[in-house]
Amino acid sequence: MARYVVIGAGIVGLATAHRLTLDRPGARVTVVDKEPCVAAHQTGHNSGVIHAGVYYKPGSLKATLSRAGSASMVAFAREHGIPVETCGKLIVATAADELPRLTALFERATANGLPVRMLSPAEASEYEPHVSALAAMHVASTGIVDYTAVCEVLARLIADGGGRIRLGAAVTGFRHGVVETSTGDIPADFVINCAGLQSDRIARLAGIRPGARIVPFRGEYYELREDRRHLVNGLIYPVPDPRFPFLGVHLTRMIDGSVHAGPNAVLATAREGYSWRRFSARDLAEVAAFPGMWRLARRHLGYGLTEVRRSLSRPLFARSLARLVPEITEADLVPAEAGVRAQAILPSGELVDDFLIESRDGQVHVLNAPSPAATSSLEIAKHIVAQLGAISPN
Template identity: 60%
Template sequence: MWEVVQVRQGVAYDCDVLVVGGGIVGLSTAHAITRAAPGTRVTVLEKEPGPALHQTGRNSGVIHSGIYYRPGSLKARYAVGGAAEMVKFCAEYGIAHAVTGKLIVATERDELPRLHALVQRGRENGIPVRELGTAQIAEYEPEVRGLAAIHVGTTGVCDFVGVARQLAEASGAEIRYGAQVVRIDRRPERGAAVRTADGDIVRARVLVNCAGLHCDEIARLAGDDPEARIVPFRGEYYGLARPELVRGLVYPVPDPAFPFLGVHLTRGVDGEVHIGPNAVPALAREGYDWGVVRPREAAATVAWPGSWHIARRHWRYGIGELRRSVSRGAFVEAVRRLLPAVTEEDLVPAPAGVRAQAVLRDGTLVDDFLIEQGPRTVHVLNAPSPAATASLPIGREVARRALDVLASV
């Protein structure tokens, strides 16, 4: 039995705020609530046996500078400030991290205008950027080849799983692992009663949805109907058998029509170099390889009109991504644009990740963080990269909204 912490209008509440999702955004939110309003009782429900086992723990570990994002957007504001804050947090708690800087490299002439546009965007976002010619690239990465590049000094890497664990420990929240939400009874006058798969019920005055890959499903369980749906994209990685070929972080110039950054090279805090990811449709929300198929989830993706609009709009891009998924040789071709010395034998399969991409009915890929409120609820409905980088300011924003809702009931 849970301790009853508050009774209002005859309802026994087990907590003031219930957070669904124990990834880095959910744990940052719990941490921010208890810091902003000491004494607020917070419970976090996470369906896995530990924190940060999906998007948080299955990425390249990059602390993004914010150079890619539209000035004034939540992504730009939170990534720029969040990067510095993340470095400070890691240093304070002894979490592995390094500010390495990164290169964004143009390998074709038609990429040069986009590279110059990134320089301008970086300056608009207050990010220091150094422009490099062909010969200067070797100062940073002797094995990398390109026509021109920019160096972004504020980019780094860290152990985001370690950050999530520290947030859980420092939050003072009650963290319940192995607690999968299967039903939500949300009433504006009474709060939310959440049932887990093992039959437990948790009653809260306010529900915060940070469920990542399942956030739209949780929103619908709560009786809210978000305009966006999650369409999962798997990102596949390789490790580099000769990590000495890469000193730091190397990225291609991104395609502005697609919100994925392309195959890039990342030296992590463990000294290993990861190559990837591509972006292919996943057949399950946690479909980390082609063998993981969940018919209900795949059918929901196919049934969403936005998925068909994406396919029509980006089929050429998609064919290239699928080719790199099934052919190591094709993957190597993409890598050689940046790193000519790499061979097929240098690529060692590494764990994949799945990006929770919110998609509107018309096929628009939601480009910014998306946070919506309903009666007694706050839903984080789009928080892909750079959400880990920006998790501390995102957590404060979600906490602010949750506390506003809490104060109004």
């Protein structure tokens, strides 16, 4: 009877453990996480978007698993009574120089086999009456869901399938056939590292030397005051600038009816640094010692300074949103909970732009799984379990 230990009780770890209980009946499946609850970090601070797969290079894991995942996540939510909505989204061009980029994005989305349509300003206003657009692209298969609720269901299904979830158990080391934790040893023939913000550290602890390093970027959000939620019907995104590493602030109607605005992207002062007040000397020292971070910073210095200014200035944040919906003002914004993105960066300073999953005998390490990992989680789980079939146990 094979013994599997999944490290990390976020949505990718839980989806993988659930898939193991389905595909490996009789196996011993254990999930371990240092936190006292599931979905404590990236998953629990997620915007709740079910991404269609618009932005990703055709043929990449992100493109293929996101497209499949947007369908399987909606089906899973409906099967288990989790509120979900396929609301679609608009990607809007607000300036003339964005029009060629919007056309290129339409061509990429079409190459990825997605249901997209180019819209005139009048057609865009039928979806979002308050939007400002020279042109827009409608992505029909984008949706919204509560990913924490998904994790709670996955945790129940794991238990129903004979698996165990050990919370409050930090992984401290590895021996042959054993995962050492702060609450005792766990026998393991196979280890699956889905530790998100700590994934590269877990890999190094297990004897892997990943080429990429996790660097945490905090995404800060506001939400619209309740009496201003009517300004946004669904999801409104800007056209991304390929010169910069992130999408830019956008507007997202959540499954509970609230409307979140953001995120920006600033270097977090701790791996789990959800505010400027959260500080870790160890985490910052690691970032400072990593050449890839300095190369990234030099390449995007102006962009990074703009993000910091937007972090410190609600008026600037509001002006960024007003490019999409001109009626939004600073007075409409209420601070909301931030998230931290676990982004893998190469020594060259390039962001790893696809999911990065490495395996060796007895081990699979998920070393880059930022957005759209929540969307793709059920499909990532299938991918991981397929890899397990090709490697030998510890």
